[in-house]
Amino acid sequence: MPENPPIEYDFPDLRRWEKGAAPYIHVFDSGVPGPTVMVAALTHGNEVSGAVVVDSLLERGLRPRQGTLIFSFNNIEAYLGFDPKHPFKSRMVNEDFNRVWARLDQPANTQEMKRALVVRPFVEQADYLLDLHSMHDDGVPLMLCGPLDRGVEWAQRVGTPVDIVRDRGHAAGKRMRDYGAFGDPASNKTALLIETGQHWRASSVAVAKDVTFRFLAATGIVEASDLPADWRQSTPERQRVVQVSHAIATKRGNFTPVRRFAGQEVIAKAGTVLGHDDGEPVTTPYDDCVLVMPAVNRPLRAGVTVVRLGRLL
Ligand SMILES: [Zn+2]
Known part of the structure; x- marks a missing residue:
């Protein structure tokens, strides 16, 4: 087994945020009409860059000037079980929290389904959702905007990172960002999912801060001056949109890459x-094929996606 990657920043003590509108969920209503905006961290329990950001905003006492602001630590149970000797295990307790969203009408027999039922009413209230994730492997940050035009438009309004990935989610189950109205072409509700870079890189925290700053300011529920000025990074000259066309999964976990690939x-x-x-x-189906989050550089279990393929739009 290769060594685990280094952890470059301190993990926040989140137990102080247990008491809220629901456990580890905090709702701030301005009393002034406006959108409901939700920022979610720890959808995967070991993706901590977003938790640093939400912890910091709660600590600073950020309040909306209009509308309602919701903060959530989604898979808090997995996070609280973090073991630095096995840092990848605390992604989840029983199953992936971000694959249960099409079957919440079924019996909740896992930690993640139980927690999703707690989180769901807040997700349903939100007009705008930012879901803060990070990556197993080192790679450039990606904004996953879902399949709809308004997801792309919102990712462009946020203005960073360079790469916007337009996709339909996973065959293995519906993500929170695709749930309900967020996936409905007739709705105006919009969700974005940011992958900030490798889970425990200090740079992932910097990306999470920058994106959250821009997202919250863009919704208009706070002003930029309400947010820490040093969170905002310079804006990339241009963004590019990648349309995901294929997901390549390994049949039995016997995928051998011809070389190492970069995100x-x-x-x-x-x-x-x-x-x-x-x-x-396994070959590329067209010229100028983009390898989206290749996981081909490490051993994988049967059925796991080794890479997604996309076209530059
Ligand atoms: Zn994730």
């Missing part, structure tokens, strides 16, 4: 072999 690497030629799954070549 958002662009493969020029169609038909380029990326690796072999059970001996079968």
